[in-house]
Amino acid sequence: MRPLTLRSLVVLACLGLSAPALAQAQKEKVSAQAQGPSPAQVQASQAEARKLSDAFVNVAERVSPSVVQIDVTARDENADQILRWIGRGSSDSPVARGTGSGVVFTPDGAILTNNHVIEGALTINVHLRDGRFLPARLVGRDPATDLAVIKVDTQGLVAAKFADSDAMKVGEWVVAIGSPFGLGYTVTTGVLSAKGRGQLGMNLIEDYLQTDASINPGNSGGPLCDLEGRVVGINTMIVGRGSGIGFAVPSNMARRAAEQILKSGRVERAWIGVGAQDLSPELATVMKVDPRAGALVNAVGDNSPAKRAQIKPGDVIAAVAARPIHDSHDLTREVLSHDVGQTLELEVLRDGKRYGTKVTLAARPEPAVPPIPVQQQGVPQPGLGLTVRDLTPQQASQAGLPSKALPLITGISPGSSADRAGLKVGDVIVEVDGTSEPTSSQVQQAAADGQLLLRVKRRESSFYAALKK
Structure with missing residues (x-):
């Protein structure tokens, strides 16, 4: 025990305490610290933790019905040599697929997302929380703020509520919901790290919210929410993967742009x-x-x-x-x-x-926004949107495929049933409507009734796909 100083003795005298009494008090304090928090203190801490946990759960349950996963196809200029060889001479070039997120903001299917999610898209399809997979059309986009509005033809969706992003304070809890790396309805949490971030050189108009809630590729276009389950921002980009620095377009800016796009197809600033x-x-x-x-x-x-x-x-x-x-x-x-x-x-x-x-x-004088491929498709392709042909054993061997001349998919029409089912150029059909090792003719005959049940081989894996007009 440390000896008492003159100052301590003076304090003791003023308080009417003796040195032995002080020593006993110090001993009791040390003993209490050694014993750790009391059961009441532990229960109080657990109760506070449960409150915060319940708040996150409530946000996820309230907002998730308004969140969608967006799948797009685009022309793949870097397709591997096999797909290039198969696609040569065909009107359908090899395609690449991408995933993003979006948030429903009207009950009749208007969805707000990022422009970079759908830019260059040949097709846009939406996964709803209830399991439906619907084609979407592009209503309009605003590259200056990296926002876009797409729409699916359905009714009765749960529209998200928007908060006043100007009223948000740095340090408040926020929750991000989206599909990072295609993992749908992923929930991450963090705080609002900063407001008014600009001069990042990514877009013409920048006024971002910054957050440390985990945001990764695929989160783009999804909502950043407060603990009331209201959208405070649209998650847009990250600075380095795993760095803990993400940016979202503030809800006030996003809502204004979305409403104008839905009304007139463009944004007037x-x-x-x-x-x-x-x-x-x-x-x-x-x-x-x-x-x-x-x-x-x-x-x-x-x-x-x-x-x-x-x-x-x-x-x-x-x-x-x-x-x-x-x-x-x-x-x-x-x-x-x-x-x-x-x-x-x-x-x-x-x-x-x-x-x-x-x-x-x-x-504000701004140039017209050029159309993207999905807006230039015209009338959707008739039929199931599937083109197949049998390869000779030699061709199959050159392509690294089974030596038997199974039907090979050589064309997928954007926006067709085959496209929505996730089929790709280069897939091999190993079964059609229960018939194993079919020929292209058998596939065509089976498609006569407007639907197909296919088992498809893609490299080393197989899967089923259902097609219907």
Whole structure:
């Protein structure tokens, strides 16, 4: 035991305690620490842990019915040599498959996802939580924010609820739900790590939420939720696999884009027509303003709303609609949060003085979004969408296939029943409607009634597939 100091003796005298009494108290304290937490303390800790666990469970149960897995096919420029050889001369080139996630936001089948999930897609199909597998059409997309809306023809879906992402606070718990690596309805948790992340160089408009909830390839387009089960963001990208840094488009931006796409097929964004930059400490010193005083205007477009509002290069925009602006990112965010045609009050710093002016927001001039392959398909292919032919034993040997001339799939029509069943060019049919080792003619005869039950061999594995018109 450490000897008592003079200061300790003075304290004891003031408290009316003797040295032996203090020693006994210290002994009891050490004994209590050695014994560990009491049963009551353990129960209290377990109760708190259960509350948090129950909160995560409730979010998963509430949100999962609104989450979908999205499967896409795209032309595969890196197909292996066998598939290239099989596909040569055919109208259907080898295809690659990808998986993403999405969130239902209307009961009649409108689904919000990322643009990069469906970009370049030949076909888009959706797995619903109830097991249904439905083809989807592209309603519209917005590459500037990496968002897109697709739609399936069904009714009575559970639409997700959206939260106000501006009201979220850094440090709040969040839950991500999606299909990382094709593993559907995976739930991960973390916190909201930061807000307003931009300048990542990935998209034209960046205002991301950052989270440490685990996000991996396949999570893209899925929801990031609060503990109320409301969508606060659309998971979009990661910085390095396994780094614990993921980014999501805020729900306010995502919902605004989704509603416009669903209504008109495109996004119309507000614009004032200025170029702006942050105030560096050096600029702020020379201009005699605080570095966080606002966004420095460095250019004003001809015939722009800002020009008509008499904004000039060198002005510092300090507030938009009474909301303080601290940098150029704030300025972009505030303008984009309003609708085209609205008139806003701006507070401007010029030559050390504050001025007020009004600006009427115009539509941001943006190039038309080009169509992607799935929008250029035209009328879906008739039949089951399957092309087969028998290979000679020599051809089969060259392709590394069984020597018997089994039917080989040489073409899959995008969007067809065969495509939705997951069949690929290069698959070998080893059984059709219970008949083993069929010929191509037998496959064609079996398809006459508009449906097929196939057992298919793909490399070293086999599986069944059901096709129906």
